[in-house]
Amino acid sequence: MIRITELRLPIDHAPEALEQAILKRLDLHVKDLISFEVFKRSYDARKNVALSFIYTVDLSVKNEDALLKKFAGDIHIRPSPDTSYHFVAKAPESIDSGKVLRPVVIGFGPCGIFAALVLAQMGFKPIVLERGKKVRERTQDTWGLWRKNKLNPESNVQFGEGGAGTFSDGKLYSQIKDPKFYGRKVIHEFVKAGAPEEITYVAKPHIGTFRLVGVVEKMRQEIIELGGEIRFTQKVIGFDIQNEQITGVKIEGQPDLPASHVILALGHSARDTFEALYHAGVYMEAKPFSVGFRIEHPQSLIDKARLGPHAGNELIGAADYKLVHHAKNGRSVYSFCMCPGGTVVAATSEPNRVVTNGMSQYSRNERNANAGIVVGITPDDYPGGPLAGIEFQRAIESKAFELGGGTYEAPGQLIGDFLEGKPSTEFGSVLPSYKPGVHLTDLADSLPAYAIEAIREAIPAFEKQIKGFSMKDAVLTGVETRTSSPLRITRGTNYQSLNIKGLYPAGEGAGYAGGILSAGVDGIKVAEAVALDYLSK
Incomplete structure (x- = not known):
């Protein structure tokens, strides 16, 4: 061609x-x-x-x-280059006979879905363990927090079928290098499962939150039809390891599941599983991540600033942005997970903590634009070992819960007041979209002083790129802490843990992806590594 x-x-x-x-x-x-x-x-x-x-x-x-x-x-x-996907292996007959243990995938977010799907397509009949519920049941639980201030710690924005990506913009673009076109495989599988065909060719494809529900269900069904199993409400609490080889998985309330190949597609909020891995002796290390706020502007303001006379053109849709500022104190401030025409959502997975995220529907027609405005931090900011970043996040999220009034409302502040260093007392022209609600306060105590200082410097700088960005009535909502995993479960070139054979860290939670597309791609790569290891035995 x-x-x-x-x-x-x-x-x-x-x-x-x-x-x-x-x-x-x-x-x-x-x-x-x-x-x-x-x-x-x-x-x-x-x-x-x-x-x-x-x-x-x-x-x-x-x-x-x-x-x-x-x-x-x-x-x-x-x-034309060949952009088609080619399977690396076919499962041995011993998988069907039961003489060889089937691969186990822990987690059924984007990474786990694609790891399980590709393994199933190669005939390996994977077993998936997901601590949360099926996507529609999970959606009801998530609305329970948003509408009734009731959190289910095992079924929420972070946990359940589809992972955290289900309650996001469904963005399918990434900065990863993809010479083998794994990304095309991800996108084509989404289309096959019911996503709009345009995601195969538009520059910044997205599916939208509620469309993802049906897509995820169809992908689950294909895995099952190919001989795989998806076991919901199966919380992994430990690991059986003998002679530096994984031999099984401990499941809460269930018998141990024997396994020789385990893919860790945990997501970045599986804090108790990280702790179980650490105590089992699995090598991991702290890594940089970012913390900050969600910022909301009228979408019409962003459209006008980015598109000028083309603002409002339905063929283009809602405008987005990507911003970076290097502050005088050495911190980088940048926009994260920008959601045009979207909403800010409650994304905590632990009681008495507040976490924000952003999402959009396919139409992207809500009145506000939102994005994370976050500050990069490193392990030097939270010394103490691989799990120290988790405690750093928890402290910020607990403070946000307190500042929000202790009801899962989020603390918020108008931009004008934030820049002047005074508490906000009433909303202006921009009404926040976060549910259960926003409690106006002073956000200065919600993040470390260096982060507040850097964000206060960055917002006027962003004004130079987007006119109106520092509008006084725009709203900051705290806090954004789950930008990426605070640790990396380090793996070698064979995709296995550095010190535990048969254990395959993958996706966002392991520190190897950042978003739906990159997580899906990593799931495919790890599935290939598992398949090739089976054939080498």
């Missing part, structure tokens, strides 16, 4: 215009064009240029060699 890049068309072009543009670009007769598909579509919305879509298109033509020779000097017309 042939790939054409940088093919521009007006954003409101007719459906047939793309084929016509291909024919014109290649000086080709319609009878010689066999087929084409869009590989990528982005848009150019600079204020001083005509609004346009920019396409990358893969196509099949007659006399392909001759056409490529004709355009040999054109960097925008090249052979």
Whole structure:
């Protein structure tokens, strides 16, 4: 096939215009064009240029060699790379006979889903242990916190089928390098399970929170149909290890499950499981992460600042942003998990603590834009070993619970008051979206002084990039602490733990991913490593 890049068309072009543009670009007769598909579509919305879509298109033509020779000097017309996924192995017959233990996957978030799915597709019939509930039951429990201030520690934004990614924007873009196109595999599996087909080609694909529910259910069903098992409300509380080899998993209220290959797809909030791994002697180390607040502005303000005269164009949708500021005190402040037209959500998984996150529906049509505004910290800020970052997070989350009034309401403050260092007493034009609610206060005590100082410096700096960013009525809601795992369960080139054979740390919780797409990709890579290890025995 042939790939054409940088093919521009007006954003409101007719459906047939793309084929016509291909024919014109290649000086080709319609009878010689066999087929084409869009590989990528982005848009150019600079204020001083005509609004346009920019396409990358893969196509099949007659006399392909001759056409490529004709355009040999054109960097925008090249052979298409192979972006299809190829399985690395097929399960041995001993899996079916029961003579070999089936692989075990702990956690059924994005990483665990794709690890289990690929293992199932290769015939390994994995067993998945998920501490939370099925996604629809879990959704009801999550609403229990948002609407009734009642937390279920085992079924919430963090725990349950789909993982933390289910209650987010469903964003499927990442900065990971993906030379083998694992990301395409992730996206195509989502589409096969019911996600909109446009996620295969738009520049910043997203599914949206409630669409993910049905998608996750269908992926679960495929794993089951291929011989896998998904066991819900199965909380892992320990590990059987003999001679530096994993031999089994301890499950609360259940017999031990024998296992020789265990994938740890825990997510970054499985704090008690981290502690169990640490006490079992599994090597891990503290790593940097970030803490901060959620910030909310009117989405219309962000649209106008980012898109200028193109703001409000339905074909573009709600605008996003990505910001970074290097503060004078040496701290980096950046926007995290920006959710256009979304809401701020309660994301704690532990009693008497407050944690925020952001999510959007597919439509992205809520009145506010929100993003984390977070400050990078390192293990030097929380000395004490691999688990010290967890205690650092807990202390901040407990303080936020206290500042919010002790009812799971979140502490909040208007930007103008935050910059002036005085408590807020009433909301202005921006009403926060966080449920159960926002309790206005002074956020200065909610984070370490160096973080407050850096954020106060960063907000006016961000104003230079987005006019209105420091508007006095914009709202900060605390606290954002679960940006990434505070530790890494270190693994070798074979994807196994450095000191425990058969244990495969994976995804966000192990410190090897950050978001749905990268977690899914890591799950696939680890599943491949497991499959190849089975075949090497």
